[in-house]
Amino acid sequence: MSIKKGTPPPRYDETFKSGAVKMVTEQSRSVKEVASNLGICVDTLRSWIKQSGSVPSVVERNNRNNNRQRELEAEIRSLRKQLAEKDEVISILKKSVGILSQP
Numbered sequence: 001m002s003i004k005k006g007t008p009p010p011r012y013d014e015t016f017k018s019g020a021v022k023m024v025t026e027q028s029r030s031v032k033e034v035a036s037n038l039g040i041c042v043d044t045l046r047s048w049i050k051q052s053g054s055v056p057s058v059v060e061r062n063n064r065n066n067n068r069q070r071e072l073e074a075e076i077r078s079l080r081k082q083l084a085e086k087d088e089v090i091s092i093l094k095k096s097v098g099i100l101s102q103p
Contacts (some may be wrong), residue, residue, distance in 0.1 A: 028063040
């Protein structure tokens with residue numbers, strides 16, 4: 001679908017606008033991702049966010065921070081699991097060395 005020059009931009013209802021804003025502010029999705037998925041301009045979405053009382057740059061920064069925090073928490077869980085496995089292997093090896101070294 002191509003839009004001809006001089007054609008006014010499409011009008012979106014308030015439900016659509018608030019849904020798009022919530023996708024960014026409440027679901028921690030990026031402005032660029034939401035705009036792409038909905039087929040709207042990034043600047044349009046940023047203006048809707050601004051009109052809603054949120055500051056787009058702050059929202060995006062918070063979303064990035066939240067995503068990074070979730071990634072780090074997942075990495076910590078993984079590393080703790082690996083550490084527990086290593087500790088178990090070390091414990092088994094120490095016991096086996098003790099058994100083998102007994103006369």
